Amino acid sequence: MFEIALPLEVRVIIEALQKADFEAFVVGGCVRDSLLKEQFDEFSPLYPKDWDIATSAKPESIRRVLEPLKIQVIPTGIKHGTISALIGKKIYEITTYRIDGEYIKHRRPKEVFFVSNLKDDLYRRDFTINAMAYHPDIGIFDPFDGKNDLKNKIIKAVGNPNERFKEDALRILRALRFASRFGFEIDTLTKKAIWSHKKLLKFISKERIREEIKGILCGKWAGDVLREYIEIIGFAWSGENNIFERIIHDKEKILQAIAFCPQEFIPRIAILIYESQITLQRSDEILAQLYFDKKTQKTIFELIRHIPIEFVEEKSWIKKYLNILGQQRFKVLLGIKSAQYKSEGKPQGIIKIKKIGIMLEEIIQKNEPFSLKDLAINGYHLKEIGVPRKKIGIMLEAMLEAIIDEKISNRQDELKKFAKGLLGMDRQYG
Structure with missing residues (x-):
């Protein structure tokens, strides 16, 4: 037993x-x-x-x-x-x-x-x-x-699948989540019932749909499920006006990119929306449809916005983007770009991302400054040397840029000297 x-x-x-x-x-x-x-x-x-x-x-x-x-x-x-x-x-x-x-x-x-x-x-x-x-x-x-x-490795409804899905339409997405998580096939009659009753998903709350879609996208076999059921997922998300229409007709590169991403929701949904060629404004609206919290919406939106950028193997460039995105989001963006290059068969791009990743870890390990909070000086110090309140923010940004570009070092005495120089120029020409 x-x-x-x-x-x-x-x-x-x-x-x-x-x-x-x-x-x-x-x-x-x-x-x-x-x-x-x-x-x-x-x-x-x-x-x-x-x-x-x-x-x-x-x-x-x-x-x-x-x-x-x-x-x-x-x-x-x-x-x-x-x-x-x-x-x-x-x-x-x-x-x-x-x-x-x-x-x-x-x-x-x-x-x-x-x-x-x-x-x-x-x-x-x-x-x-x-x-x-x-x-x-x-x-x-x-x-x-x-x-x-x-x-x-079969997902089969208990009894009559048509009855099970008519009772609770969320079971449609649950079937897809289990298929994505375990790599199971959906039984023929159960699959037929999923397609027959997909429109019942309009009765399900967007919050519940959001959680099931998150589970589907995080599965090891998410690519296989999306390949077969992206139309169902798109309908659950946005109704008849399927937001993933492009993927329905042009799947393989996109699905490979998702499969190469870490098994995490944020990078996978970011690349899914980006590769669907949805505009930035529309992306924001789409995320709001499923009631994502503001922090998650902002993170996904920022990643989508920065996916097209050209990555550069320079510490100063890395630090500037660390300042813009923060360490966590920048790392996620690296993972997305790596997945893109892998799906496109671009080995040089993959090598570039690996090198940038190594540089990033070096920056972090050495505590090299890349944001205002890393500066050895703050607004109080600048106020002490006579910098007007309205100029403090601008001057701190100028210092950070100079440090990132390795024009000055992150030492308080040197930063004060730099600030006094800027202040003198401002008085001379302002």
Whole structure:
């Protein structure tokens, strides 16, 4: 029998419910990820993030069982049969076996009904690989052959895929996210249902769409998913006016560039929008459509704006762009340019980026100045030597530029002398 190494806290919860004559199993993603870790070398580092528990006990009974054990019970979703057990700093969700009633706007059930049968509970779930349960004494409970689908790397809806997507249209993007994350194929009937029901995505909140698209783009197999489903992703993002229309008709170089990027959302979305030949103004509008926070919007916009620049293998040029973008964004931009050159088959460009990367690390390690905060002088020092308040900012920028161009060194005495010289010229000609 296959054994999952359950956390001690999970065992405590299961055993407590079992002693009170209730069933309790871990369910969903933790079972899937434990099996992946066991069956495939490529997933050996995988460890379940969350340990969700399904039980025949109703919420009030769960509370009565756990509170005597000094486990804090939080009523996070009593209406839907879910409570959370807080043990230490970790939260474990415990949900009563249930079936869903009528769904509202292709997203959430209007009501749920508690049941006593685990199979009925698993039947309401999205995909067979997520519809498995585990008990340490019983092993895997797998009524929909999810284990076999996992072995064959297949994403298949539980039951009728048309019904599953009509119930909850977000499952369309979840299927693509799992395909991108695990490199799985989507079952033929499930794939057909995805295309048939793609327009139901208009009922899903933009915030939820944003999070699923982030997951899709960060997957190891994102390029394969985009190759086949970019039209679905574009529709989810912007409706009928597909923002990624160019990629639909001209994919390969763009998808290769994305695949060569680090598995991180910001560089991948930046290159996706840039390569779609979307204007800068429109790019800003597109990012706002999915309610990205202002900081993320600004970062992505700045990267898109600077992707076309010609990179130069000079320390002064690197420092000037470090001042403009900051260290983190500049490093991301380097990764994007490297991915571009790789997708275009330009080895000289790749070599150039590597050299710039080495120079960048040298600048950082030596703490060489590239921004105003790095200067050995500040506004108070300039005020002391008589620089007018309105001129201080301009003079600090002039000093930084002179240091970057190696005309002066970053020493306070030399900077004061430089400032006095500028001040004298300003008085003479101003």
